[in-house]
Amino acid sequence: MRKLLLFIFIFLIIFSSRSLGEVEVRSVLGISGEWKINRWCPLFIHFKNLGGKVKVDLEILFTQGLRFAGNSKTIYKQTLEIPSLSTRTIEILLPPIDFRYPIEIKAISKEANLDYIEKIEFNIEKVILPLVFILGEKKDLPFSFSPKTRIINIINEKLLPINYKSYDSADYIFIDYNFWQTLSPSKKNALRLFRIFERRVFFFEEIKNLPKNLNLISSKIQFFPPTFLESPDLYLIDMQSFSYPNRLQILIFLSFYSFSLYLLKRLIKSFKYLILSLFLSLSFFIILSFLIGFKFKQDSLIVGEKGIVYLSPEKEIAEIYSHLIFFSPYKRDLVFSIQPNILQIYQPFYQPKRNIGPLKIEEKKGVLSLEKNKISYLEALSLVLLPIRVSYENKDFIKIRVENNSEYNIENLIFTFENRDFYLGDLKKGETKTWNVNLKNLEKESSFSSVISKWKIKNGIIKEEEIFIWGKIKESLIKLDIEKTKYNIRAENIIILPLLRGG
Amino acid sequence: MILWWTKELELRLKSKRYIKIEITIILFLTLLLVLFWPDSTLNVKTFNISNLSLVNFTLQALIIFYLSSLIASGNLLAEKEFKIFDLVKYAPEKIWNIVLGKFLSVFSYILILVILLLPINILANYASSPFEIRIYYFTFLVLLDSLIFISFGILWSTIYNPTLNWTAHWLNYLLFLFLPFLIPILNPYLPLNNILWAGMAQRILSLDVVFEFSHFLTVFFSYLSLSSLLLFISQLKLKSWRKNNENFSRNK
Numbered sequence: 001m002r003k004l005l006l007f008i009f010i011f012l013i014i015f016s017s018r019s020l021g022e023v024e025v026r027s028v029l030g031i032s033g034e035w036k037i038n039r040w041c042p043l044f045i046h047f048k049n050l051g052g053k054v055k056v057d058l059e060i061l062f063t064q065g066l067r068f069a070g071n072s073k074t075i076y077k078q079t080l081e082i083p084s085l086s087t088r089t090i091e092i093l094l095p096p097i098d099f100r101y102p103i104e105i106k107a108i109s110k111e112a113n114l115d116y117i118e119k120i121e122f123n124i125e126k127v128i129l130p131l132v133f134i135l136g137e138k139k140d141l142p143f144s145f146s147p148k149t150r151i152i153n154i155i156n157e158k159l160l161p162i163n164y165k166s167y168d169s170a171d172y173i174f175i176d177y178n179f180w181q182t183l184s185p186s187k188k189n190a191l192r193l194f195r196i197f198e199r200r201v202f203f204f205e206e207i208k209n210l211p212k213n214l215n216l217i218s219s220k221i222q223f224f225p226p227t228f229l230e231s232p233d234l235y236l237i238d239m240q241s242f243s244y245p246n247r248l249q250i251l252i253f254l255s256f257y258s259f260s261l262y263l264l265k266r267l268i269k270s271f272k273y274l275i276l277s278l279f280l281s282l283s284f285f286i287i288l289s290f291l292i293g294f295k296f297k298q299d300s301l302i303v304g305e306k307g308i309v310y311l312s313p314e315k316e317i318a319e320i321y322s323h324l325i326f327f328s329p330y331k332r333d334l335v336f337s338i339q340p341n342i343l344q345i346y347q348p349f350y351q352p353k354r355n356i357g358p359l360k361i362e363e364k365k366g367v368l369s370l371e372k373n374k375i376s377y378l379e380a381l382s383l384v385l386l387p388i389r390v391s392y393e394n395k396d397f398i399k400i401r402v403e404n405n406s407e408y409n410i411e412n413l414i415f416t417f418e419n420r421d422f423y424l425g426d427l428k429k430g431e432t433k434t435w436n437v438n439l440k441n442l443e444k445e446s447s448f449s450s451v452i453s454k455w456k457i458k459n460g461i462i463k464e465e466e467i468f469i470w471g472k473i474k475e476s477l478i479k480l481d482i483e484k485t486k487y488n489i490r491a492e493n494i495i496i497l498p499l500l501r502g503g
Numbered sequence: 504m505i506l507w508w509t510k511e512l513e514l515r516l517k518s519k520r521y522i523k524i525e526i527t528i529i530l531f532l533t534l535l536l537v538l539f540w541p542d543s544t545l546n547v548k549t550f551n552i553s554n555l556s557l558v559n560f561t562l563q564a565l566i567i568f569y570l571s572s573l574i575a576s577g578n579l580l581a582e583k584e585f586k587i588f589d590l591v592k593y594a595p596e597k598i599w600n601i602v603l604g605k606f607l608s609v610f611s612y613i614l615i616l617v618i619l620l621l622p623i624n625i626l627a628n629y630a631s632s633p634f635e636i637r638i639y640y641f642t643f644l645v646l647l648d649s650l651i652f653i654s655f656g657i658l659w660s661t662i663y664n665p666t667l668n669w670t671a672h673w674l675n676y677l678l679f680l681f682l683p684f685l686i687p688i689l690n691p692y693l694p695l696n697n698i699l700w701a702g703m704a705q706r707i708l709s710l711d712v713v714f715e716f717s718h719f720l721t722v723f724f725s726y727l728s729l730s731s732l733l734l735f736i737s738q739l740k741l742k743s744w745r746k747n748n749e750n751f752s753r754n755k
Binding site for chain 1: 513516517522525526529530533536537540541543544545546547550551552615618619621622623625626628629630632633634
């Protein structure tokens with residue numbers, strides 16, 4: 001009997017440690033399945049493992065582009081470990097989705113015999129409609145919503161994303177305070193951060209301060225995919241210098257080589273020593289040539305960066321939309337590390353291009369395949385701590401004090417007050433300056449709109465402010481450490497420091 | 504066989520005339536490389552990296568083939584003191600040893616010259632577009648091809664009449680360059696084709712540049728055989744010449 005029990009026990013241990021192939025996968029795009037086009041949104045993938053511990057290779061394909069003129073692909077990869085008899089949910093922040101392409105999900109595990117492939121299709125007529133979330137107990141809202149507005153009530157915290165930018169898919173979020181108190185700190189922080197940057201989150205107690213008409217509108221379908229810029233800006237890379245040796249350096253190197261050969265041959269009389277010295281000299285120059293050759297290919301890369309930095313006045317945290325442009329005369333793979341402050345990175349589509357390799361993002365590492373003599377792009381959303389303090393008093397004249405404790409110099413700071421400008425000048429890192437601005441001295445019209453228009457930045461990205469300071473940072477803000485490559489980068493970022501809340 | 508030809512190689516390496524030739528070739532190829540070197544500034548509208556390997560390898564091969572034939576045939580001005588007839592007359596060596604030694608001496612010099620040009624070739628190869636490491640193929644093929652030019656050169660050096668010798672050397676050089684266009688079917692087996700292949704050329708005028716492994720095997724064995732045959736014929740010719748000129752005093 002004991003032997004039988006022992007056998008059953010061993011059998012059960014072996015049986016339970018192996019997978020039965022009972023892994024269920026379910027994917028949900030948006031918050032509770034609701035999202036709005038042209039906005040960032042979350043993708044949830046739920047795993048339910050009824051068998052033993054398994055490893056699952058997860059792959060999400062995000063595509064932007066035109067139907068017949070090529071596209072740009074981004075593949076997000078992860079390897080997950082799902083313990084026995086457990087559930088696990090993966091949340092992925094997706095950039096604005098191009099209506100032409102569904103999101104493709106693959107979850108594959110050989111040990112669990114799992115081969116899950118799904119293309120998330122969507123109803124375009126639905127995802128353009130305004131979207132409002134009510135978190136907690138549903139109360140009557142004193143607004144005149146259009147009948148097509150989607151008003152979604154959420155009472156289960158599990159449906160809410162952890163990434164603050166995921167809430168971008170909503171036009172407005174209204175929270176019941178009792179529900180708020182039950183939320184976990186991570187969800188609270190996400191909603192707080194979203195409120196700081198977007199100001200579309202309100203408690204029911206705050207509703208009375210809002211206008212009766214929230215002016216919710218349906219999204220427009222963009223023929224060109226939703227990217228940061230209207231069109232790419234080649235100025236970012238044009239006339240930049242490569243880091244590889246130039247003509248003069250090559251001429252000096254080879255002249256020195258021929259001169260050394262001449263000297264050796266003229267000065268050394270002994271044949272043995274001549275051969276030995278020729279061998280040594282040649283070895284030196286051959287090794288040096290190989291090094292120059294390797295460096296030539298490695299360093300033949302030019303990078304341009306353009307970004308919008310939006311600093312929250314309360315928290316010294318900045319949200320950065322970065323657009324990066326790459327050029328190399330050779331076909332190559334750029335391997336770079338992705339810093340933790342980068343929320344998401346993707347390959348945007350700007351112009352028809354064929355045979356362009358996908359961008360692969362895996363375990364905080366990215367691989368971008370560049371084609372010979374072709375331009376490639378990356379776009380990223382990131383958060384950085386930017387210790388720039390701004391204080392502002394509006395009495396007889398406006399007193400502005402800016403303390404720049406960041407590591408960046410800010411050039412051409414301009415104070416914009418109700419669409420009128422006042423030029424403040426440069427502010428170096430570590431510098432603090434105070435300005436007294438008389439409203440009579442303001443320019444008649446602000447140059448902000450024309451600068452943004454020249455910068456080709458899409459309207460939806462810039463938040464409309466009434467009073468703000470803005471300037472330029474000509475240093476790279478996004479730290480992509482491209483492996484084994486020395487390259488030059490031209491960076492131009494616009495920084496916006498809002499001084500007063502609108503609305 | 505005593506390695507007498509190493510003495511000839513030593514004299515060549517120390518010769519001022521040869522230094523001039525080497526430095527001239529290196530400087531010419533340096534200027535060519537610098538001229539075609541990619542711009543270090545990116546002009547989006549005009550930037551392009553040319554195939555530096557093709558330009559460099561082809562010109563270099565033409566120079567090396569010419570030099571191989573010129574030196575081996577004894578037509579180089581600096582070669583006057585190393586004439587093969589003088590060796591046959593006065594050297595205490597068998598004629599086969601003289602022919603083989605002459606071949607080895609010229610080939611070793613060409614080998615050293617090709618090695619001296621390596622830094623330029625490496626830079627040209629790495630700064631080329633399309634990018635592919637072909638320097639190893641080129642070095643091997645240019646040496647393999649030069650076997651033929653050296654062997655023919657030695658054969659022409661057995662012509663006592665300097666004008667006929669010079670004409671034969673030139674005709675032979677030009678024939679190898681133009682034969683692919685005259686008889687296209689021979690193209691894969693001729694020197695120009697494999698050098699162009701090493702330079703990543705797709706086509707030259709009306710000819711496709713094709714060089715596969717089967718072509719390489721044919722080229723390798725046929726060049727070695729042809730070289731041996733040419734050296735053997737040279738030896739026979741020299742023997743015949745010595746027989747007709749027995750009245751020359753010899754040490755041995």
